[in-house]
Amino acid sequence: MLVISVRSDRIDAASAIAFKEDLRSRIEHGPPRVILDLSQVTFLDSSGLGAVVAAKKLVGPGRSFELSGLTGAVEKVFRLTRMDSVFTIHASLPQAFRDAV
């Protein structure tokens, strides 16, 4: 399992492309289960959402791509676009993995 913690507080139109490229390189040859830890992200717009969706597609159906620690602002975007219905979303990282990051 791979946990990717996003360090940036914003994933928006200015950073989405670089963020997507960065995710791609980390995900491409990764383990069957990937968790994206968004607990430090306080702002995400539709471009940022697009980058997260792109990562899910890259992981593909044979592996699992999950989200963790959505702040209020990020949760709102997933809810309004109903993207919360196609992602597995954890309130926070399991204790074991939190220590590992």
Add this chain to the structure above:
Amino acid sequence: MLVISVRSDRIDAASAIAFKEDLRSRIEHGPPRVILDLSQVTFLDSSGLGAVVAAKKLVGPGRSFELSGLTGAVEKVFRLTRMDSVFTIHASLPQAFRDAV
């Protein structure tokens, strides 16, 4: 007869008090007929109107206080307040007086 030509392009709240004092000193012991030439005044607000009304009152009923050369913006204020009904207003100064100013 006294013709007073206003040199300033604005009679507004910033200048109305000084304008009123200036008029007072020139009008107080003047001849029986006073014409205020407003042809260079491109802006007059309600404070400026008040100063012109004050001058009319100072001249009093025994003498005549008339206006001349109202620009569009000044004419509009006199019309909207119906003050054009209590002033004698000339389109322009009679030729003889225009030369004198």
Add this chain to the structure above:
Amino acid sequence: MRYDPRPPAVPPPVLLHLTVQGDAVSVSDGLRRVMALPFWSPMSADFATSAELVLAEVLNNVAEHAYAGTSGEIEVSLERTAAGVAIRVADRGGPMPQNRLPEGAAPDPRDLQEGGFGWHLIRSLARDLTYRRLDGWNLFSFRIDDLPPAKQSH
């Protein structure tokens, strides 16, 4: 001057904001400056005159009454519309008497009153006038159209 059918390279702005100190001299200088901006260029001179008059009356009332004996800033935001201009004016002075706009009844011209014409002029030239008090601010909004409205009844 020849007629040039090309539109200007930079169209005049549609949104404008200014901050004016709440005293008669600053208001006068501020209006002189703002009326010289390209913002007004698509409108008739007659219209710009009406807009300047309404602005002068609103701002001078703020300076004289809301900021009476004190000082403070006045914020003005202008938006060009298809019909004319929409204006917002905000100050941190005292509230309007009875928390509402003066009726603006015109004094009888034969009384030769020297004051009391301000709100009559504003109501004659502006429409959709609103006033509200918010967090210590007075906020006025109104529109001025290139065709002046009939005087509002109240």
Add this chain to the structure above:
Amino acid sequence: MRYDPRPPAVPPPVLLHLTVQGDAVSVSDGLRRVMALPFWSPMSADFATSAELVLAEVLNNVAEHAYAGTSGEIEVSLERTAAGVAIRVADRGGPMPQNRLPEGAAPDPRDLQEGGFGWHLIRSLARDLTYRRLDGWNLFSFRIDDLPPAKQSH
């Protein structure tokens, strides 16, 4: 912190204006700066987040579509209201397709589309949306209330 019953000496502003360059980095920096201003202090953090999201979607659409391949400024004017905020956004880029606002139909989440959510988010959080073209400008206006509106039908 103790509760201080006195109102602050200077109440937060009710009118705000900013000019942002029409590219994604300038929009991001501009929003970060504007969201830090005392303008938002009377409102809930949840509300400010909604406002920032709507602003980001509108401004980034302008940068990406209206100013596609060119550059230019975006003017933003904000007015605090009792219910929330009223916003105007103006740019000199190309006009909206068909000269009107996108319907903002939500893409099906199962399609895993990476784009096309912008106007859906805007319409979900803002109300009284208007668009008009004036003298080479695009002018958008909308309100965001502290209670989010039901999604508009169109």
